[in-house]
Amino acid sequence: MSSSVPAAHLQVRGIHKRFGAFTALDGVSLDVAQGELVCLLGPSGCGKTTLLRCIAGLERQDGGSLHSGARDISSLPPQARDYGILFQSYALFPNLTVAQNIGYGLNNLSRDEQRARVAEMLELVDLAGSEQKYPGQLSGGQQQRVAMARALAPAPSLLLLDEPMSALDARVREHLCGELRQLQQRLDITTLMVTHNQDEAMLMADRIAVMNHGRIEQYASPQELYCQPATPFVAEFVGQGNWLPFERDGQGQACIGGQPVQLSDSRGGMRGRLFCRPEAIGVNPASHADNRFRAQVREITFLGNRCRMSFELAQLPGHALLAELAPEHMPQLAGPEIWVSLPPRSLQVFA
Template sequence: MSHLELVGIDLAYGTHRVVRGLSLRLEKGRIGCLLGPSGCGKTTVLRSIAGFERVLGGEIRLDGVVVSRKDHHLPPERRRIGMVFQDYALFPHLTIAGNIAFGLRGDSTDTRSSRVDELLDLVGLAGQGEKFPHEMSGGQQQRVALARALAPRPSLLLLDEPFSNLDVELRERLSYEVRDIIKATQTTAILVTHDQHEAFAVADEIGIVHQGRIQQWDTPYNLYHRPANRFVADFIGQGVFLPGMVLNDREVQVELGTLNSAVPVECGIGCGGCSRNCSVDVLLRPDDIVHDDASPLKAEVAHKAFRGADILYTLKLASGARVLSLVPSHHNHAIGERIGIRLDVDHVVTFHEDDTDEAATPALVQISR
């Protein structure tokens, strides 16, 4: 039995339907994430799980018990759900210890004090319970908010864009810390974010949300290497689509070479294997194109983005098509220079050129060595 299950839920604001038939399952102790652009419905889904929004259709279940459906709505305070908000929502007039203990008002003084000390130690703020929120940094305040949400030992923890107010470097470091803290308490959690780096750092499973639907619920690895449709392929990571031609049920020809498929080439829902001369689009990531001075295959540097350890090159092929290549930064080439490249592809995804976002099923192909 799943710890959290959403079964075909519909949500709306007035007459505007923002979520349509959305479903997901999350097992106990796992961290899930709803990832997508602004306005896609992900925060509305989180609010419905918390009990702040009523569903128009479908069901939300916690440990097999229905907490939301059209004719039944368990109020938020009875769901045993903790929540960490984007703006931390700490009480400025309470100490750090007082904030963490806020949800423990029914416990004895000794029990509250012991739990607060335990959580302060867990989030790396031992001995700082008498400080006030304004005396803490943004990262420290976020850890206090997390400790407060965990204090009552919730059945489920929800995190709504918890790192958006922090600078990039702190956000990356804190995301790993938050994952470790949640895992240490064996708490089931759902994170909402528009930042895929946060999602990859924190979550075990990620749902890509687009236009009120989950396009793919999967591991970070599979989302990157096995996207279910064009939207997921475009949203996760970076890459370009290169035109290809199916030679037979195992080979696809692109401008850079012939791709050898480990399974019969499929490029759309209901496709039982593509026929010869079927046109497809092949997804190539920056790590699929390797800089190699000895390679006879050349491409022109059209653009470069220095990233410290790496440079992301945009390379123009003979046809005028462009691909991306991530290269160690000591290979510093000028715009207009022609450099050697070769393919090093473990996963290539193909889509039929006419497929829409929701209609495309990927085929994994592997390049001949």
């Protein structure tokens, strides 16, 4: 993805929302560019759905402003905000046909225009010929497509998705994530999606806003979030990781369990934590490798296309760490004692 971001289509500025004594949103700000797909990612209770509902007008923020293009939509009712929304439950009417569900929000069109628009939407989501079926006759994936067609039928300027894949099994979810992303790009429709599933966010998003306790901890591309997490929470929430305590000796040299280590990151005080992804750890490296440690293998788990090894460094007994390696490298793990390396470029310093 290019580092330059087009002009914002949606501007969120300093949004606050409280429910009694509970602060759901604490001054949240972000921009979503025209045609961009942004994911709000975080654990339950972090404020992501509340933010989506404030943008939709389904909740009224206590402070802050919302702009869609040049329009201030902060106080507009939901029907005046020009968005389409897809809920977790799909919210299809069971007593209406597929065609009637999709055409539900098209009352401003003539009957012929409605039929043409419904046919266009069904073609778009690959459900042509299903006009007269009822939701109960469709699979979960097909119902999700109908709900998507209904959200897109009025040609909204903004699409809001609230956990749209959570009711589907993993295989169908992954397939539909890809389809939805292609559809969103083809229509060039600005999209904001709530999810707690980081794989979903990584697969679909141009940028991800990682939320925690009503705030955005980091707003960046999937690659930047994974490779350069800005906070310990982001590092722990996105992907797997290892934490290693370090302290500096009298000369300022960083040490793990008394053994000096080379760091490419110069930040940090006299002590702190080093963060490292499991796949960055070298197993039985060359003798001249940087930051080489003797280690004890605790457990090896076969995961199909990769193996996960739990181990501990001789300098940090009882401190479990993880490494990931390809199955063909398993013969390197002939005994319980091995060598590992922690490449300097893979070690990120947190105070």
